[in-house]
Amino acid sequence: MTNILILESSITIYNILKKQLTEDNEKYTIFYSKEFEQAINIIQLKKIELIILNKGTNGLNFIKAINKSKYYSEIPIILTTTDMEDPDISNVKISGLLKKPFVKENSMEMVEKALEN
Numbered sequence: 001m002t003n004i005l006i007l008e009s010s011i012t013i014y015n016i017l018k019k020q021l022t023e024d025n026e027k028y029t030i031f032y033s034k035e036f037e038q039a040i041n042i043i044q045l046k047k048i049e050l051i052i053l054n055k056g057t058n059g060l061n062f063i064k065a066i067n068k069s070k071y072y073s074e075i076p077i078i079l080t081t082t083d084m085e086d087p088d089i090s091n092v093k094i095s096g097l098l099k100k101p102f103v104k105e106n107s108m109e110m111v112e113k114a115l116e117n
Contacts, residue, residue: 001026001027001028001029002027002028002029002049002050002115003028003029003031003046003047003048003049003050004021004028004029004030004031004048004049004050004051004052004111005030005031005032005033005039005042005043005046005048005050005051005052006018006030006031006032006033006052006053007033007034007036007039007051007052007053007054007059007062008032008034008052008053008054008056008080009034009054009056010054011032011034013054013080013100014032016102017030017052017080017102017107018030018032020102020104020107020108021107021108021111023104025108028111029046031046031048036058036062039051039062043072043075048075049075049076049115050075050076050077050078050095050111050114050115051066051075051076051077051078052077052078052080052098052111053077053078053079053080054079054080054081055079055080055081055086055088055089059079060088060089060091060092063077063079063092063093063094064092067092067093076095076096076114076115076117077093077094077095077114078094078095078096078097078098078110078111078114079092079094079096079097079098080097080098080099080100080102081097081098081099081100082099082100084097084099095113095114095117096110096113096114097110098110
């Protein structure tokens with residue numbers, strides 16, 4: 001089982017992604033956090049192998065902190081967004097962009113690609 005953390009302020013968005021990633025699929029264990037401190041605790045305790053998060057408030061700062069960490073910098077990160085051309089995104093190291101609204105096939109493909117690298 002691959003441990004995935006979804007860091008998202010909206011429980012609705014979390015539920016959509018969780019359903020898309022786990023429906024008819026037992027490869028992933030999904031963890032949820034809406035706060036950065038809690039997310040760090042989950043990353044430490046659950047050996048998270050992929051992080052999915054929204055740019056939202058301070059999302060880019062969270063990504064920068066993970067990228068700088070000697071312990072967690074290798075964890076792939078997928079950023080969810082409505083704006084695929086957002087210039088701020090180019091300032092952080094991510095494994096991919098997942099456009100809202102989510103389509104199951106796109107979500108699965110992006111996760112599988114991020115985990116392969």
